[in-house]
Structure formats: structure tokens, C-alpha cells
Amino acid sequence: MAKTIAPKFAALTFLARLRRNVKGNTLVIVAFAIMPLLAMVGSGLDMSRAYVARDRLQQACDAGSLAARRLLAGPTLTSDVETEARNYFNFNFPSGAFDTTPFTPVVTVPAVGTVRITATTAIPTTVMKIFGFNTLPLSITCAATQDFVGTDVVLVLDMSGSMNCPTSRPNDACGEIEQSGSKMQALRDASESLYDTLESAQNQLHNNNLRLRYGFVPYNATVNVGRLVYAKDASYIRNSAPYQTRARTGGPVYSSLNWCNAYDGSYSSYWGVCSNYWTYQQATLNTATFKTGASVPTPGGSPSTATSKWAGCIEERQTNNTTIDGGSLTTAPSDAWDLDINRLPNSDASRWAPWWPETEFDPDRRAIYTDPKYCASEASRLKEYYGDKAGFMKYLNDLQPLGGTYHDIGMIWGARFISSDGIFASATPETNNQSDPDNPRKLRGFSVRKFMIFMTDGDLSPYLDVYTTYGAEERDKRVLGTTTGNTTQLAAAQLSRHLQRFRMACNAARAQGIQLYVIAFSTTLTNDMRDCATQPSMASGITTSAALIQKFKEIGTKVGSLRVSQ
Incomplete structure (x- = not known):
């Protein structure tokens, strides 16, 4: 009996000892845990690699769609x-990159003006294939x-x-003669580069019954907009206005050898003495x-x-000096x-007066304040230059730098030229007329985008003793x-007030929804100039x-x- 019981007891004793013995448990746990741990690490590695590949794939897609959109000129592919889309795509993501499976980007034009690219491929796994996942799918759209x-x-x-x-010479070193390599020539070249850069967009807009227009406002101490305003509405220019002038009071009968045209318009003098x-x-x-x-x-x-004839410059309308x-x-x-x-003119105070330098006399010098030649080059209203680069460049080539620098008057009229609510507002604020000569708010259902490029090569420099757009x-x-004050004090006060006017004009321009760029060329970019820009x-x-x-x-x-929409 004892012989049969002993083995059973021994077996039970072994099982009990085995149950109580914890040696070797770690090995068992690791054996069971290593597979999910391997899956976790492996999936992380493979997913990271797939993420990098997809990011590169998206960049290639964006590059291809942008390149294709620049070339797209009509409503269909x-x-x-x-070819352009695929060339850019393949350059940025060559076939087989990251060991991806072969694929061909699909290019479509789902709507007028939009190029879409889709691509689908797969990237092989390295660790996850142990678990039966041989590839990870990649799909992008842009x-x-x-x-x-x-x-x-x-x-x-x-x-x-x-x-x-x-730019290498002082601002006052060239007089009134344009020198070789002038800043004026640089401006012409820069404007040409602007035209060339925008030519593709200009053509596409025109082909879609829209338009890209350019306007020009050259300024010095005056601005030449009068004939354009007169053409818009003759009543906007005054029929009479005050001028610092002179009137004859008579004089002796001509009786001798000399004459004095600064003193008497009839050449009167006697015995060589001028009165x-x-x-x-x-x-x-x-x-x-x-x-x-x-x-x-x-x-x-x-x-x-x-006699005299109007060159087109204007005196500004009513202002505030308090x-x-x-x-x-x-x-x-x-x-x-x-x-x-x-503001639309409805009284003499709200109208503009012709700038008439031949009538403006300085009583101290007994001569006119300003030579008529200092009227700025005539401005040009917004117009299309579609297929007319020659006309665009001719305008710039005809500009003649001359005179001083009044930033405020340039900014004021730049804003007036582009505003949809002023004297050049369209009679039809929302129009489908591509040839509307005025400024509609919307063209073919979309708000017109407005941009101003304000460029100067110097500081604002007003004059006390020169006839300008604000008179003498x-x-x-x-x-x-x-x-009141001495000449130095008055000049300082005048400058500070014109600078404030410039700030006000910038504020008014931005309020019109204008995207405003400011460029200080070969001069200091002042805080006022920086603050004038939209940002x-x-x-x-x-x-x-x-x-x-x-x-x-x-x-x-x-x-x-162009913009990437997806």
C-alpha cells in the first residue's frame, strides 16, 4: 500500500514546489510580451517612414499643381x-523614391481655373511584414x-x-538732367519686371473677361491730374479761384531807352529808371x-x-490748418x-483749382514764384495694358524727374485713382463690363483687388517760398x-504738418481696402513710411x-x- 501512495505523494509535492517556485517567470513573461512589443516598435518605424514619404509626396503634388496652373490658359486640360504637372511632380518625387510602388499622377481640371492632381502608391514595410502587413498605402490630392x-x-x-x-551720387548733384544709371532708369527697369511678372496673370484675367489694370501717379510738389478730372466732370474744376498775383496800377508813357518787364507789363520806364x-x-x-x-x-x-496755357496740375481743395x-x-x-x-465736389471749396504759376508772384522778388515747367508729369488713370507692353513702357520712358517732394499729395491722389467710391467710381458698382473705364466695386461678381506701390527716393521736403499744390x-x-516764428521755426512746423498729412493720407488709403506697398529707394525707410504700408x-x-x-x-x-487649395 505504501508503495503505491509514495509516487502520488511525490508528484503532488513536485507540483506544489513548482507552483511555489517563481524562478524563471521573467523569461516566460518576456516570451509572451516580445511579440506585441515588436509589433509596436515596428509599426512606429514603418509609420514614421511612411509619414516622411507622404510628406514628400504632398510637396511634389503641390509643386506640380502650381506649375501646371501657371501654364493653364483655358477651361480644359x-x-x-x-506634362508640366508630371514633370514637376516627378522631379520632386522620383519614381521609386522610398521604394514606393510605381504609379502615375492623375492630372485633371475639375473647374475653370483649377488644376488637381491625385496619386496613389504604397510603401513596403520593414518590420510589420512579420505580421503580414507587407505594404502601407499612400494617397494624396492637391x-x-x-x-x-x-x-x-x-x-x-x-x-x-x-x-x-x-544711387552712387548725392541727390542734389545732377540738377535737371537725367544721368546714366539714374534711379529713374532703375525705376523703369523695375516697372518692366513688374509687368513681365504679371503678364501671365494679365492674359488669364483678360481671357476670363476680367482685367488687370495699371495706373500711375507721378508727383513732386505738384500732381498733374487736372485734365483727367476735367474729362471726368468739368464742373469739378473751379471757374474762378484766388491767386497771389498782381495788377497794373498804370505808369509813365514810354519815353526812353530801357524797359522793365518785372515792374510793368507795358515796358514803361523813363530815363533808365524802373518804377x-x-x-x-x-x-x-x-x-x-x-x-x-x-x-x-x-x-x-x-x-x-x-499768354498761358494750363499744364494740368491742380491746387488742392479746402483743408484744415488748425x-x-x-x-x-x-x-x-x-x-x-x-x-x-x-468726397464729390459740390461747391468751390470742394473743387480743385487749376495750378497757374504764371500768375503767382512773389512781391519781394517781383517775379513769379515757380517756373511752369515744375508741373509734374501727367498722371495716367487705371487702364489695361493687355498686349501693350510698349505702351506701358512708353509712359514710364516719358516721365521727367523735376522739382521737390510732397509725399502727401502723391498718396492722396493714388488713393483717389483706385477708390471705387470717389470721383472715379463706376456708374455701375457691380458690373460685368470688362471695358468699364471707371472703378467698380465688383467685376463679374467678385470684389476688385486693389494694390498700391508707393516709391520715393527722398524725404518729404515742403517749401515756404515756392508755389505748390498748396499755393505759396x-x-x-x-x-x-x-x-508764427522765424523762417527756421516756420519750416519745421510746415514739415511736421505735412508729415501728419502723409500719415492721414496713408490711413485713408488703407481704409479703401488697398494693399499698400512702400519702397524707400536709396533713402532712409522712416517710421512714417513703414507705418504707411498695410503691414x-x-x-x-x-x-x-x-x-x-x-x-x-x-x-x-x-x-x-497662385494658391494651393488642398
């Missing part, structure tokens, strides 16, 4: 567009869309005499005929048979109509008002002609940009 909306670009260009100089037979004063002159462009007798002219005191206010007061971009400041006091990155200080050309090209790329 062409073989050239398809689309590039051109925003087909009407686009207006106005260039506000400093045409002061310093533009005649190269002053003029009364110098502000007087209201009739401009009804002068504003038509006809040649008229010059009031106060010498000789008395002198609230605008050079301070921190950046919103123009309501009665500063010169800074009101959209030392006499008219349109900016200084009742401010700081859109203000640039440029020192060389090559950099100016590159900047205009960069702006053109942004204006005519």
Missing part, C-alpha cells in the same frame, strides 16, 4: 499642362487655383529731381477758359500780351476735404495757418538698382500669386 478677380495696381512715383541721379507800377495781392481770377486748355492772356503777365497741427492724430478732420478721398505757403498759409513686411528700404528690380518682381509675384 491640355497635354502641355499635363489642387492649385488662380483667384480670378479683377485687379487694379496704381504706382505712386516720386518724380523729384533727385531721381535723375544714380514799380504793380499792386501785389491775392485776387480772384477767372479760370473758366483757362481750365479748358485754351491759351489765355496771363493776368499780371509781362509783357501785357503774355486741427492738423503736426500732432499724433492720424484721422483727417471732417473739414479737411483735401484728405477726403471720396508764405502768403497763403494753407498749411501753417496762424503759426511692416510690405515696407522696404532698397539701396541698389538691382534690389529695386527684384523687389518689384517680388511684389508682382504676390499680386499675381
Whole structure:
């Protein structure tokens, strides 16, 4: 009996000992855990590799769609567009990259103006194949869309005499003669690069019954917009206006050898001694005929048979010289109509007067304040230059730098030229008319995009004793008002007020929805200039002609940009 019980007892004793003994358990646990751990690590490695491959695949897709969209000119896919898309795609993601399976990108045009690319492939696994997962699928889609909306670009260009100089010479070293390698030539070259950069977008817009238009506002101490305003509505230009002029008061009968045209328009003198037979004063002159462009007798002219003809520059309308005191206010007061971009003229105070330098006399020098030649080159309203690069360049080639620098007047009229709510507003604010000469808010259902490029090569520099778009400041006091002081103090006060006007004009321009670029070429980019731009990155200080050309090209790329929509 004992012999049969002992083995059973021994077996039970072994099992009990085995149950109580924990030696070797770790090996068992590891044996059971290693497989899921291997799966976890392996999937992480394979997924990371797949993620990198997919990212590269997406980049290639985006590059291909953008390249194809630039080439797309019609509503349907062409073989050239398809080839361009695949070339860019394959360059950025060569066949077999990351050991992916062979595939061909599929290029389509799902809607007018959009190129879409889809691609599907697979990437082999390294560790996960142990668990039966031999590949991981990769699939991407992208689309590039051109925003087909009407686009207006106005260039506000400093045409002061310093533009005649190269960047290597002082601003006052070239007089009134354009030198070889001038900043003016750099501006022409830069503008040409802008046109070339935007030409493809211009053609596509035109082919879709939309348009890209350019306008130009050259400025110095004046701005030549009068004939354009007159053509829009003759009543916007005054029929009479005050001028610092002179009137004859008589004189002796001609009786000797000499004559003095600075003193008396009838050449009167006696015994070689000149006497002053003029009364110098502000007087209201009739401009009804002068504003038509006809040649008229010059009031106060010498000789008395002198005539003059309007060159097109204007005197600004009513302003404010009390609230605008050079301070921190950046919103123009309501009665500063010169800074009101959209106010329509309905009274003499809200109309513009012809700039008439032949009638404006300095009583101290007994001569005119300003030579008529200092009227700025005539501005050009927004228009298409589709297929007319020659016309675009001719305008720029005809510009003549001359005179001083009033940034405020340039900014004011740049905004007026592009605004959809001012004197150039369209009679049909929402139109489908591609040939509308005015400024609609919407063209073919989409809001018109507005861009301004403001370029200067110098600081704002107003004059006390020169006849400008604000009159002869030392006499008219349109900016200084009742401010008193010596010449230095008055000049400082005048500058601070014009700088404030510039800030107000910038603020008014941005309020029109204008994307505003500011370029300081071969001059300091001041805080006022930087703040004028829509955002700081859109203000640039440029020192060389090559950099100016590159900047205009960069702006053109942004204006005519494509966007990746997926």
C-alpha cells in the first residue's frame, strides 16, 4: 500500500514546489510580451517612414499643381499642362523614391481655373511584414487655383529731381538732367519686371473677361491730374479761384531807352529808371477758359500780351490748418476735404483749382514764384495694358524727374485713382463690363483687388517760398495757418504738418481696402513710411538698382500669386 501512495505523494509535492517556485517567470513573461512589443516598435518605424514619404509626396503634388496652373490658359486640360504637372511632380518625387510602388499622377481640371492632381502608391514595410502587413498605402490630392478677380495696381512715383541721379551720387548733384544709371532708369527697369511678372496673370484675367489694370501717379510738389478730372466732370474744376498775383496800377508813357518787364507789363520806364507800377495781392481770377486748355492772356503777365496755357496740375481743395497741427492724430478732420478721398465736389471749396504759376508772384522778388515747367508729369488713370507692353513702357520712358517732394499729395491722389467710391467710381458698382473705364466695386461678381506701390527716393521736403499744390505757403498759409516764428521755426512746423498729412493720407488709403506697398529707394525707410504700408513686411528700404528690380518682381509675384487649395 505504501508503495503505491509514495509516487502520488511525490508528484503532488513536485507540483506544489513548482507552483511555489517563481524562478524563471521573467523569461516566460518576456516570451509572451516580445511579440506585441515588436509589433509596436515596428509599426512606429514603418509609420514614421511612411509619414516622411507622404510628406514628400504632398510637396511634389503641390509643386506640380502650381506649375501646371501657371501654364493653364483655358477651361480644359491640355497635354502641355499635363506634362508640366508630371514633370514637376516627378522631379520632386522620383519614381521609386522610398521604394514606393510605381504609379502615375492623375492630372485633371475639375473647374475653370483649377488644376488637381491625385496619386496613389504604397510603401513596403520593414518590420510589420512579420505580421503580414507587407505594404502601407499612400494617397494624396492637391489642387492649385488662380483667384480670378479683377485687379487694379496704381504706382505712386516720386518724380523729384533727385531721381535723375544714380544711387552712387548725392541727390542734389545732377540738377535737371537725367544721368546714366539714374534711379529713374532703375525705376523703369523695375516697372518692366513688374509687368513681365504679371503678364501671365494679365492674359488669364483678360481671357476670363476680367482685367488687370495699371495706373500711375507721378508727383513732386505738384500732381498733374487736372485734365483727367476735367474729362471726368468739368464742373469739378473751379471757374474762378484766388491767386497771389498782381495788377497794373498804370505808369509813365514810354519815353526812353530801357524797359522793365518785372515792374510793368507795358515796358514803361523813363530815363533808365524802373518804377514799380504793380499792386501785389491775392485776387480772384477767372479760370473758366483757362481750365479748358485754351491759351489765355496771363493776368499780371509781362509783357501785357503774355499768354498761358494750363499744364494740368491742380491746387488742392479746402483743408484744415488748425486741427492738423503736426500732432499724433492720424484721422483727417471732417473739414479737411483735401484728405477726403471720396468726397464729390459740390461747391468751390470742394473743387480743385487749376495750378497757374504764371500768375503767382512773389512781391519781394517781383517775379513769379515757380517756373511752369515744375508741373509734374501727367498722371495716367487705371487702364489695361493687355498686349501693350510698349505702351506701358512708353509712359514710364516719358516721365521727367523735376522739382521737390510732397509725399502727401502723391498718396492722396493714388488713393483717389483706385477708390471705387470717389470721383472715379463706376456708374455701375457691380458690373460685368470688362471695358468699364471707371472703378467698380465688383467685376463679374467678385470684389476688385486693389494694390498700391508707393516709391520715393527722398524725404518729404515742403517749401515756404515756392508755389505748390498748396499755393505759396508764405502768403497763403494753407498749411501753417496762424503759426508764427522765424523762417527756421516756420519750416519745421510746415514739415511736421505735412508729415501728419502723409500719415492721414496713408490711413485713408488703407481704409479703401488697398494693399499698400512702400519702397524707400536709396533713402532712409522712416517710421512714417513703414507705418504707411498695410503691414511692416510690405515696407522696404532698397539701396541698389538691382534690389529695386527684384523687389518689384517680388511684389508682382504676390499680386499675381497662385494658391494651393488642398
